[in-house]
Amino acid sequence: HWSSKSAMDIDGLGEKLATRLFDLGFISDVADVYYLEPGQLTPLEGFGEKSAENLVRAIERSKDRPFSLVLYALGIRHVGAVTAGLIATRFGGEDLMRGVEVERLTGIDGVGEVVARAVVEYFDLEDNRDLVERLLERGIDFGREAGSPSEGSLSGKRVVITGTLERPRNYYVGRLEAAGGTFTSSVSKNTDYVLAGEEAGSKLERARELGVPVLDEAGFEDLL
Structure with a gap:
C-alpha cells in the first residue's frame, strides 16, 4: 500500500519485491525503505546497477509527496x-x-x-x-497542506469562544478552523465574533462594549 501509485508512488517497489526485501532482512517497515542503497540491491536476482539506481531514485522522489x-x-x-x-x-x-x-x-x-x-x-x-x-x-513531508482561503466561510475571521456550550469547546474550535477561521482567547477590536454560551462573563461584556457581534450556537452554525 505504501508504495502504490495512489500513495507514495514508488515505481518498481511492488508487493513481491517488498516481501523479498523483508525476507532478506533489508527492511522491517516502510521507514527502512528510505535507507536502501543501490549497493544492497545490485547483487539481487533481477537487479543490475541501473535498475538498482532507478529504484533508489524513485524512493527519493517519493519524499516530495504531499x-x-x-x-x-x-x-x-x-x-x-x-x-x-x-x-x-x-x-x-x-x-x-x-x-x-x-x-x-x-x-x-x-x-x-x-x-x-x-x-x-x-x-x-x-x-x-x-x-x-x-x-x-528521512525527509518525508509531514507538513500541513495549505487550504484555499476562499473555501472557508469564516476565512480570516477571528473568533472568541466563551461560556458553557452544549458541546466541548474543542468541537467548536475544530469547526471554526475547518471553515478557515482563527480561535483567539481574548476579545479586542480585531475580534470578528464572540461565540457565547451560558455564564460567558467578562468576555461577553467586553464584546458588547466594543460592539463585536455575539453569536449563540445556532448563529455560529449558520455562519459555517
Missing part, C-alpha cells in the same frame, strides 16, 4: 485518500503526534467520529510514533 498522501499511505484504518486530504489541510503530522482531540477532528466537515478516533488511536501508539519519527528523519 502530507495528505503520506497520511493515506500510513494505512490508518478508515482513512481513505479523500479523508486524508481533509485532515491534512487542518493538521500536520507533528500536530497529530502532539495529540489532537477527537472533537477537533470531527469539526472538519467530512470527518466522522469513527475516522477521528482511528487517527487519534494510531498516533497514540508508541510503535506508530516511532515509525513517523523515523520517516521525518
